[in-house]
Amino acid sequence: xxxxxxxxxxxxxxxxxxxxxxxxxxxxxxxxxxxxxxxxxxxxxxxxxxxxxxxxxxxxxxxxxxxxxxxxxxxxxxxxxxxxxxxxxxxxxxxxxxxxxxxxxxxxxxxxxxxxxxxxxxxxxxxxxxxxxxxxxxxxxxxxxxxxxxxxxxxxxxxxxxxxxxxxxxxxxxxxxxxxxxxxxxxxxxxxxxxxxxxxxxxxxxxxxxxxxxxxxxxxxxxxxxxxxxxxxxxxxxxxxxxxxxxxxxxxxxxxxxxxxxxxxxxxxxxxxxxxxxxxxxxxxxxxxxxxxxxxxxxxxxxxxxxxxxxxxxxxxxxxxxxxxxxxxxxxxxxxxxxxxxxxxxxxxxxxxxxxxxxxxxxxxxxxx
Ligand code: GLY
Numbered sequence: 187x188x189x190x191x192x193x194x195x196x197x198x199x200x201x202x203x204x205x206x207x208x209x210x211x212x213x214x215x216x217x218x219x220x221x222x223x224x225x226x227x228x229x230x231x232x233x234x235x236x237x238x239x240x241x242x243x244x245x246x247x248x249x250x251x252x253x254x255x256x257x258x259x260x261x262x263x264x265x266x267x268x269x270x271x272x273x274x275x276x277x278x279x280x281x282x283x284x285x286x287x288x289x290x291x292x293x294x295x296x297x298x299x300x301x302x303x304x305x306x307x308x309x310x311x312x313x314x315x316x317x318x319x320x321x322x323x324x325x326x327x328x329x330x331x332x333x334x335x336x337x338x339x340x341x342x343x344x345x346x347x348x349x350x351x352x353x354x355x356x357x358x359x360x361x362x363x364x365x366x367x368x369x370x371x372x373x374x375x376x377x378x379x380x381x382x383x384x385x386x387x388x389x390x391x392x393x394x395x396x397x398x399x400x401x402x403x404x405x406x407x408x409x410x411x412x413x414x415x416x417x418x419x420x421x422x423x424x425x426x427x428x429x430x431x432x433x434x435x436x437x438x439x440x441x442x443x444x445x446x447x448x449x450x451x452x453x454x455x456x457x458x459x460x461x462x463x464x465x466x467x468x469x470x471x472x473x474x475x476x477x478x479x480x481x482x483x484x485x486x487x488x489x490x491x492x493x494x495x496x497x498x499x500x501x502x503x504x505x506x507x508x509x510x511x512x513x514x515x516x517x518x519x520x521x522x523x524x525x526x527x528x529x530x531x532x533x534x535x536x537x538x539x540x541x542x543x544x545x546x547x548x549x550x551x552x553x554x555x
Pocket of ligand 1: 235337
């Protein structure tokens, strides 16, 4: 008898087998779905940071089902993304999010040589963003030359992989320098993390914290907490420094204290109580980070939190009907800007929901490792 996590995975694969065909037919990279259609992202064309999650999802479903449609669809979009290497100027630190679940997954799962070359190309782009004063530059605008963000902890896997695959420690060492700066400057005493810190690009000195996609300066944007949790757990897995695992556990403890009674996640842990602003992207990512932390520590409480989060998502926010082409509803891109989506289905919610479910079922292809 499949358990309810396996059943959910099977239902997701079944729904995607039908709805993904329309994206393939339209030639788009789906970003969100609403009113029964897939919609591309509203910014930066195929260089937008979320483009890797559609192929990542297709690779996950290929692993689950063995259906060649999913592999072909992953490669269709993977090609659109590697075409973006030529545009270059629109690419930023999020090359990890773009290329790990696309060519990175292809290289890992099929051994495709061009995909591996593309992965190393992406890793070199991320290396090129490192400021030797100690941080990886997040974005490209001249006025943000000293900005670093918590999300980048997830992109570091590109560097771990590049060192492993080439035998050259430069990539991994650079990741460690950025992770140490993030640990020192982003992690707060209460176990929460800042979203954006600006550094002096000449000296590396901290200039100030900036508000980002959360409620306010100094607040706790829940997705940032989830990126920090999962990112530090991965840093420990790859770099073996205990301080990263301790950081992951501190962030996990704070996150766990803010899971809503229904298992869902508010967009910001400091948002006004009367504000109904949920971000299930954060819950799905945190469910993966909690499981990574459980695997690294052997502590079952982290797995129980992951189950609480996944059960909340499945019980309250899974659309098995036709309102959305995807599954997970109530994803919110940013607290103050609804342009990229509020309380809707956004593609990386489904990606991380599937990853969390695959981890719970012992079937995760480990695309961040
Ligand atoms: N990495 C950007 C975000 O989480 O919205």
